[in-house]
Amino acid sequence: MFNALSPAPADPIFGLNAAFAADDRPHKVNLGIGVYQDEQGRTPVLRAVRAAEQRLAERGDTKSYLPISGAPAYGDHVQRLLFGEVQDNARTAQTPGGTGALRVAGDLVAQTAGPTRVWLPSPSWANHQQIFAAAGHEIQTYAYYDPARTGLDEDAMLSALATVGAGDVVLLHGCCHNPTGFDPSPATWGKIADLAGDKGWLPLVDLAYQGFGEGLDHDVQGLRTLTDALPEVLVASSFSKNFGLYSERAGALTMVGADAARAELVFGHIKRAVRANYSNPPRHAEALVVTVLDDASLRADWSAELDTMRDRITSMRRALAEQLGRTGRDFSFLLRQRGMFGFTGLSPAQVDRLQGEHAIYMVRSGRINVAGLNPHNLDQVASAIAAVL
Ligand SMILES: Cc1ncc(COP(=O)(O)O)c(C=O)c1O
Known part of the structure; x- marks a missing residue:
């Protein structure tokens, strides 16, 4: 072999x-x-994670399987962090890290709509290319960083995104763009939302650094501009950095649909993609995040x-x-x-x-x-x- x-x-x-x-x-x-x-x-x-570890050890909980999409309480907390409250038209699956969320998103699209073009900013996190290629997609890049101006090249980015067709996926860094650190302004997020609406491509927002830009709420303003304006958005989020849970593999894939029925329909296919990939997510990661976020002082x-x-x-x-x-x-x-x-x-x-x-x-x-x-x-x-x- x-x-x-x-x-x-x-x-x-x-x-x-x-x-x-x-x-x-x-x-x-x-x-x-x-x-x-x-x-x-x-x-x-982190202090709160250490405290949660202690509580969990004392409680002596089970190590049995979680549901394919993880514990509902985990998904609810993810949505509160993303949108301020749980959304009727959103469904969240716990995934092994942000990487797991991105791969499940790639599999979801490949298995439902078929292999398509996935557009990445130039440059982007090195692993994006491999993840979406492994899921069977064709990788394209859109202009993002201008070395001459040491900043985001907004005009070039918007022109590139105007050429993206319906049925394609555009990966956007929700905040703290990796590697450049340059994010779109609120007005630019509005223009991105307009283009996605006009052209019909699907935004996939990679949110690996929520809280490291300006703050937990501020860092999701761009995402909220998209979800307020568009019928479908996927969000890959991660607690690796902001909870310091790197090796616990705590992430989530959230599908925001036009309404609850559409979100639920897609969620079924997310669960199918998960079952064929890693079957179900890690319980310890879920227990730590939920224990901290359930408790006001932690x-x-x-x-x-x-x-x-x-x-x-x-x-x-x-x-x-x-x-x-x-x-x-x-x-x-x-x-x-x-x-x-x-x-x-x-x-x-x-x-x-x-x-x-x-x-x-x-x-x-x-x-x-x-x-x-x-x-x-x-x-x-x-x-x-x-x-x-
Ligand atoms: C832009 C970006 N997306 C996703 C991830 C994946 O994070 P995780 O460790 O949660 O899989 C990272 C990690 O470095 C990242 O920088």
Whole structure:
């Protein structure tokens, strides 16, 4: 079976993590994978999650299967975070992470409407391409980032989206665009909604960083503009980053339909896609999220800790922009970016030098995980970047 196989390429982001782990230089800094780190460089279990773990251990609940779409209480909490309240015309399935949600969305479309074109922003999270190709779709890209202006190229994006046809899927980053950190303005979200309505394509909103942009509510305003205006929207959300539940695989796929009957109809096909893929979602992930969000004081503590994570990233972003500004070049664009990442504009050759000569790891697109910066490594990172400019 496998005689003629050549080696599979390493995943660009997890491969970088493995190279970082194998590096024995003591001053190494990991700005690669999108995982929050505190001032000490640790990825903490959030206080509210620790408290929920304790309650669950004491309760000694079951490990039996969840329903195919997960616990209804989990779906209700996801919808409250997305829309402020549970929606009659929406149905949510718990999925293994945001990745699981994206793959189920890809399978859903392939198995119901048939393989189609899935449009990704250029650039996008590296895994998007693989996920939708694996589900059988043809991948297309639409203009998004303009390196000359270091920002979102709104005109080019809207012109590209105007060429997308009915029956195609357009992936939109709900907030904190990965890797660039540039999001559409509220007015631009309105124009995107108009185009989707006029042309008849289906928006699939990838929301992996809710709470890391401006705040939990603010970060879903673009999504709400779409769902208010359009008959059908899919949302892939993730608690990996905002609950720090990376390895628990807590995500959700939400179908918003024109009415409850349409949402329910599609939901049946979502469940079919799930059953043939991983059968049912992880109970521990569900129990943690529901325990925190069911309890007013744990929820408040979670939200406060999320604010602290966001504020720490913002202060590191400011400090880096200020230090790099001293090189005489303009790095103020970093301040216009939102979320976990900084899109530095460094070339692949400069990124390679940072890794080889300075033990600083980042993806070759020049994206850095700003949460990997802290007061102990900031000077080192800024002077290493200045050295390779
Ligand atoms: C844009 C984007 N979408 C989806 C995901 C998937 O997240 P999860 O770990 O929940 O599968 C990520 C994770 O890095 C991401 O950056």
